[in-house]
Amino acid sequence: MSARLAMDTKGPSAAMSKAPEIVDPPRFGRWIGVVLVGGVMAWIVFQVLTNPGFQWDVVGRYLLNAGVLKGVAMTLQLTVIVMIVGLLIGIVVAVMRMSGDPLLIFCAHAFVWFFRGTPVLVQLVFWYNLAALFPAIEIGIPFGGPKFFEIPATVAISSFTAALLGLGLNEGAYMAEIIRAGLLSVDNGQTEASKALGHKPWQTFWIVVLPQAMKAIVPPTGNQVVGMLKYTSIASVVALYELMHSVELIYSRTFETVPLLIVAALWYLFLVSILSVIQYFIEKYYSKGWHRQDDRGV
Amino acid sequence: MSARLAMDTKGPSAAMSKAPEIVDPPRFGRWIGVVLVGGVMAWIVFQVLTNPGFQWDVVGRYLLNAGVLKGVAMTLQLTVIVMIVGLLIGIVVAVMRMSGDPLLIFCAHAFVWFFRGTPVLVQLVFWYNLAALFPAIEIGIPFGGPKFFEIPATVAISSFTAALLGLGLNEGAYMAEIIRAGLLSVDNGQTEASKALGHKPWQTFWIVVLPQAMKAIVPPTGNQVVGMLKYTSIASVVALYELMHSVELIYSRTFETVPLLIVAALWYLFLVSILSVIQYFIEKYYSKGWHRQDDRGV
Amino acid sequence: MNSIPLNADRASRMTAPNTDEPLVRCENIWKTRGHNLVLKGVDLKADKGEVVCLLGPSGAGKSTLLRCINAIELADRGLVHVDGVPIGCTLRNGTYVRLTESQLSRQRADIGMVFQNFNLFPHMSVLSNIIDAPMRIRGETRAAATERAHELLHKVGLSEKAGSYPRHLSGGQQQRIAIARALAMQPKLMLFDEPTSALDPHLTDEVLDVIKGLAATGMTMIIVTHEIQFARDVADTAAVMSDGVIIEMGPARDVLSRPTDPRTRTFLARSLPDHQQQAV
Amino acid sequence: MNSIPLNADRASRMTAPNTDEPLVRCENIWKTRGHNLVLKGVDLKADKGEVVCLLGPSGAGKSTLLRCINAIELADRGLVHVDGVPIGCTLRNGTYVRLTESQLSRQRADIGMVFQNFNLFPHMSVLSNIIDAPMRIRGETRAAATERAHELLHKVGLSEKAGSYPRHLSGGQQQRIAIARALAMQPKLMLFDEPTSALDPHLTDEVLDVIKGLAATGMTMIIVTHEIQFARDVADTAAVMSDGVIIEMGPARDVLSRPTDPRTRTFLARSLPDHQQQAV
Amino acid sequence: QGVVDAARAALPEATRQSGTLKVATSLQWAPFDYASESGEPVGIDISLMQLLAAKLGLKAEFEDLKFPAIIPGVQAGRFDVGVNQFDVNDERRKIVGQLPYFNSGYGLLVRKGVTGIDVNNLCGKTLALTQGSAQIAIAEKLSAACVAASKPEIETTFYPDSADTYLAVANGRGDGFLTARAVGVYISKGNPKLELAPGALSGMNSISGIIVGKSNEGLYKALLLAMKSAIADGSYAAVLDKFGVADGALTLEQIEK
Numbered sequence A, B: 001m002s003a004r005l006a007m008d009t010k011g012p013s014a015a016m017s018k019a020p021e022i023v024d025p026p027r028f029g030r031w032i033g034v035v036l037v038g039g040v041m042a043w044i045v046f047q048v049l050t051n052p053g054f055q056w057d058v059v060g061r062y063l064l065n066a067g068v069l070k071g072v073a074m075t076l077q078l079t080v081i082v083m084i085v086g087l088l089i090g091i092v093v094a095v096m097r098m099s100g101d102p103l104l105i106f107c108a109h110a111f112v113w114f115f116r117g118t119p120v121l122v123q124l125v126f127w128y129n130l131a132a133l134f135p136a137i138e139i140g141i142p143f144g145g146p147k148f149f150e151i152p153a154t155v156a157i158s159s160f161t162a163a164l165l166g167l168g169l170n171e172g173a174y175m176a177e178i179i180r181a182g183l184l185s186v187d188n189g190q191t192e193a194s195k196a197l198g199h200k201p202w203q204t205f206w207i208v209v210l211p212q213a214m215k216a217i218v219p220p221t222g223n224q225v226v227g228m229l230k231y232t233s234i235a236s237v238v239a240l241y242e243l244m245h246s247v248e249l250i251y252s253r254t255f256e257t258v259p260l261l262i263v264a265a266l267w268y269l270f271l272v273s274i275l276s277v278i279q280y281f282i283e284k285y286y287s288k289g290w291h292r293q294d295d296r297g298v
Numbered sequence C, D: 001m002n003s004i005p006l007n008a009d010r011a012s013r014m015t016a017p018n019t020d021e022p023l024v025r026c027e028n029i030w031k032t033r034g035h036n037l038v039l040k041g042v043d044l045k046a047d048k049g050e051v052v053c054l055l056g057p058s059g060a061g062k063s064t065l066l067r068c069i070n071a072i073e074l075a076d077r078g079l080v081h082v083d084g085v086p087i088g089c090t091l092r093n094g095t096y097v098r099l100t101e102s103q104l105s106r107q108r109a110d111i112g113m114v115f116q117n118f119n120l121f122p123h124m125s126v127l128s129n130i131i132d133a134p135m136r137i138r139g140e141t142r143a144a145a146t147e148r149a150h151e152l153l154h155k156v157g158l159s160e161k162a163g164s165y166p167r168h169l170s171g172g173q174q175q176r177i178a179i180a181r182a183l184a185m186q187p188k189l190m191l192f193d194e195p196t197s198a199l200d201p202h203l204t205d206e207v208l209d210v211i212k213g214l215a216a217t218g219m220t221m222i223i224v225t226h227e228i229q230f231a232r233d234v235a236d237t238a239a240v241m242s243d244g245v246i247i248e249m250g251p252a253r254d255v256l257s258r259p260t261d262p263r264t265r266t267f268l269a270r271s272l273p274d275h276q277q278q279a280v
Numbered sequence E: 001q002g003v004v005d006a007a008r009a010a011l012p013e014a015t016r017q018s019g020t021l022k023v024a025t026s027l028q029w030a031p032f033d034y035a036s037e038s039g040e041p042v043g044i045d046i047s048l049m050q051l052l053a054a055k056l057g058l059k060a061e062f063e064d065l066k067f068p069a070i071i072p073g074v075q076a077g078r079f080d081v082g083v084n085q086f087d088v089n090d091e092r093r094k095i096v097g098q099l100p101y102f103n104s105g106y107g108l109l110v111r112k113g114v115t116g117i118d119v120n121n122l123c124g125k126t127l128a129l130t131q132g133s134a135q136i137a138i139a140e141k142l143s144a145a146c147v148a149a150s151k152p153e154i155e156t157t158f159y160p161d162s163a164d165t166y167l168a169v170a171n172g173r174g175d176g177f178l179t180a181r182a183v184g185v186y187i188s189k190g191n192p193k194l195e196l197a198p199g200a201l202s203g204m205n206s207i208s209g210i211i212v213g214k215s216n217e218g219l220y221k222a223l224l225l226a227m228k229s230a231i232a233d234g235s236y237a238a239v240l241d242k243f244g245v246a247d248g249a250l251t252l253e254q255i256e257k
């Protein structure tokens, strides 16, 4: 930019303006495309807005319903907490997996295998009803030895704790794979350069490797957050009322299924839009220094 | 290896054996760890196997139940087809997103935003009930123009088609982000080198960029496959009976909920194990040339 | 291979009829990268079969110029012609219009490039790195491509590394593979960006031989280098670039031994004969 | 800066008392990488304040040796001592036991390294690349680190690039930043892997000056290079490596001008005085 | 309505001490279990449980779960009972205790004002049905019976979900919608265009039961005593009447079965 300014004010501009400029070909195709895409979108919006099946009046009535808002709050709360738990577990497990230590690798493998492999529903029901299986959480010598300490499990495991355990452990397993993929994508030379400077292993990880891995980590993590936002609905199995459940409660009373699903969909779209914006800025932050400002094409 | 052989038979071995060898420190910590981990695992297995709450006899009875097997088959079938659809859509959308063309970028953005943003349940219900909203699929001039052709939507959209549309489009949006992250992680110099050789854009993509992106794409895609395997259960809202639904049918008749959930969990674990093995080999294939055979540490 | 052929044959090439249009003609190239105006009206030409060495201080814009010549980057203004055809654009109704990427790829296939940092494909073995493009783009058979690859590997002294992956090679080995990969496409124009930076003197000589052999077959080459001695041995013409413009260009012998521009003198100070006498 | 100081001061350094233990002592180093036995019993030593140039054909194992010296890679057999302390391991009950990574990191902080392919951190600005490690590892204040960074940048002629990202620099600029980054840690030993490969003659001279200045402060340096002239100008001692062993080592002047080993003669052929007379 | 001392005495000690009856349910099954506009659990099951809890001197506390968690929750002792229109059958009684409390029959929902349609004689009529619902099988069975009796068969049209089906019937498509009577009553209250035709489909009914832990015999006995008292004093019938499903009442023998 400053260079461009310079051209206009200083010496080279005369010589430069003699050089033929290369212009982009007129993109008729693109204009046709724009018109087409615009047309199709307008048509869809028209159809959707005018279609009586969507019952927009009902949608409007429930969009800001107190129950729905409470559901939104719970959805957000659960998503945020679960993602934080998942992220922390994921980092630890990914680092274990790449540590080179056979025991840690084994543990990481086993963790991912088990928690990625079992349905969250089963895990939720399991945690929620730990009581039935192990009547108390006990600390003591196993295989029949004496017990030092016990809490009745039904007391210990609340709905929220169960949801957190079930969803958090599950999410941790998924995040571990995503973070591992990101770490794999960082050139080994970077690790070596960092070591050569005298960084400790954790410094190498936090300062050099992870920030570069973020480029490959952020978009799939965005996926996970968006997925979790919607997946928290499974927590209603253990009596946690998030967005989806709050609309279910309404439509199972009023039978206005479609408009209430639209209420939920609108809320999710809204939350996802906010998330996408956040994701965009995070990506931008981590692509500092990578962008070739003048690149064209793939 | 051949080098090591050479040492033992040829000249250098004498000089080499004089050089002090550096050994790994004895890892007492690791042995304690192995014992600990082994102990904890044994305890968990012991608890789980001996706990009457799990009703292993019931689990055994239903594990190979015909309905369950049919459910497994449907789960697999749906997962495979949806993932293929999702992968193809994902590649197309990711390439659009990174194409540099504003229109394509806009379309890709809109696609990801919408299909990642709306709950699959809503999409499924929407596709399945297209009939209620648009009584027929019509080809004609919109905004009230004449119609050339129409199919009643209830005929056109079967359960399977609805599931495929709902899950496939959704999966496509997620895969697009994953593939994009992978493409971002490939060094720009690779694209340039490929272009300089005269590769066409699609050759650059398929031969140079994508294979290198795979390192960052495979693990999160593994996540998606595993997730989809379990997520197909949502298809039961449009009357498609996969694994989870098949056990639901049984336990809602017999009320043997816990053992039947375990049946499902065991099946999922089994399928996920197979997938993990496949994923391992795919990762190995794509890490050709990256591995520093002699690296230690992070 | 170790005895260095002197510049005997070059003189003869120099006097060959410089027929009409030069093979490469850069006219008034301007290029901004990021916030930097990197090329400020570069003019450069190379006749068919000519070896041009491009010298100049770090950051002068040498790499950028090479990248503009094979349209890896498109100049903001100014035209590059190779073999009479404008690169990266085409004249349509009196204005120069950019080509699409796939049209560009056809132009680039005839222009070989060795990157400063090699950019080998890490997921392909050395052999695949070399034979892939000839097979896919030139449509050669695997057998033919492999045979020439082995020839080239032999020339650069890396026959036994055909099955290795780039990551397992030393810096100099990677650089030689990069040269072999570009040559395998048998382009009519070769652009080398510091092709001997990672090479020891002995290998530099071998690369010198390779380049001379190619020049003898009529291949045109533009070589960015920092090794004045190498430039002296290989180049017909030397061009010195500084701060985005070519400040001096002419027969290599003259420019490198008796530079006229004071900047060139400073730049070459260390390698000029008077200095050498002093240092050795 | 352009007039090249001659080797006057080096002679005095050479005669300084080589007290007792050398700063770097590599004894019988063996190293396998992949399927290749790369180092086959290397012995090398460098006294405090000595500048050792390591020469040798591509693939000889020079980079691998440097990597073993700062324990980026651990030798299979044989010991490296720096300042009397074994690197990468410690003697415990008569056997040498590997150190943990965080113990290694303490050793490495005192050994600077400039990689052959630079390995700058692409996500950090040039300034951050330079000041990060001194701040984090040496615990320097930002102000102090920044000040020295600017000094170093000035020395390598890149003051105006402090805010740029490595990706936006030319090859030679990146290389100079890599040198500045390593120097910022003020290590007692510096390992340079072809520090001037991407530099033009003028900059090579400036790096030469920098290195000489460092040597005067007592810093020990091991420099892999392919530029014989540079080695002549900078080195006290020259070591020639070939196929995994050091084949010749001695005062730089002798080794580089009157090599005894025939392989060294072949390798140096091009730069030996008799050849130069012929070529120029 | 006072506490029934005998029933309270039969309660397990812990339950009596706690003062609450923890009920697991799923509030997505109007009119049996659903959430009122203010979010309170309401419905036939809910009112009955409140009634029984009162008789036991307890306060009913409801937790809104999904089906997969209800049974394990009761088995685990996390909840005392579970209600969600669970049908009673012998297979289930092996797993959990089930105390019958409601007789659910099928009825026909028709457009308001339509008369002369008999639930037990549908031959030749057109039924609107929801895809995948249990009523399809029933309609097929009835139709087969018609054919066997050489009467015209029953026509059927399908709609994707219940809401669509109601809409279709209200708009004059088909003669009626075969549905559980209690549901029919609930719909006809909320929908001004529909009403429930008199009578129930004979021979097609199911008994719903309260889920009690298999080992929790004390609670089962207490609930049974409370239920008997509620039948005896008419409060049971009153509750059903309030929801317009008095015909779903069970007799003493049916409950003791």
Ligand SMILES: Nc1ncnc2c1ncn2[C@@H]1O[C@H](COP(=O)(O)OP(=O)(O)OP(=O)(O)O)[C@@H](O)[C@H]1O
Binding pocket: A292, A293, A294, C033, C034, C035, C036, C038, C056, C057, C058, C059, C060, C061, C062, C063, C064, C065, C116, D167, D168, D169, D170, D171, D172, D173, D198
């Ligand atoms: N993407 C970019 N954004 C901003 N500035 C850039 C970018 N790429 C290069 N530059 C600047 O352009 C100038 C010329 O770069 P170029 O790589 O062409 O130099 P060069 O002559 O090849 O130098 P060297 O001999 O060191 O390789 C440099 O000053 C560099 O900092």
Ligand SMILES: Nc1ncnc2c1ncn2[C@@H]1O[C@H](COP(=O)(O)OP(=O)(O)OP(=O)(O)O)[C@@H](O)[C@H]1O
Binding pocket: B292, B293, B294, C167, C168, C169, C170, C171, C172, C173, C198, D033, D034, D035, D036, D038, D056, D057, D058, D059, D060, D061, D062, D063, D064, D065, D116
């Ligand atoms: N990871 C690896 N696996 C297998 N072989 C390797 C690996 N790394 C290096 N080598 C081989 O080891 C030998 C020495 O490599 P090294 O990088 O030390 O050479 P060098 O002396 O630095 O050469 P150059 O001057 O070209 O940089 C080379 O033949 C190389 O092919």
Ligand SMILES: [Mg+2]
Binding pocket: C062, C063, C064, C116, C193, D170, D171, D172
């Ligand atoms: Mg360059």
Ligand SMILES: [Mg+2]
Binding pocket: C170, C171, C172, D062, D063, D064, D116, D193
């Ligand atoms: Mg090297």
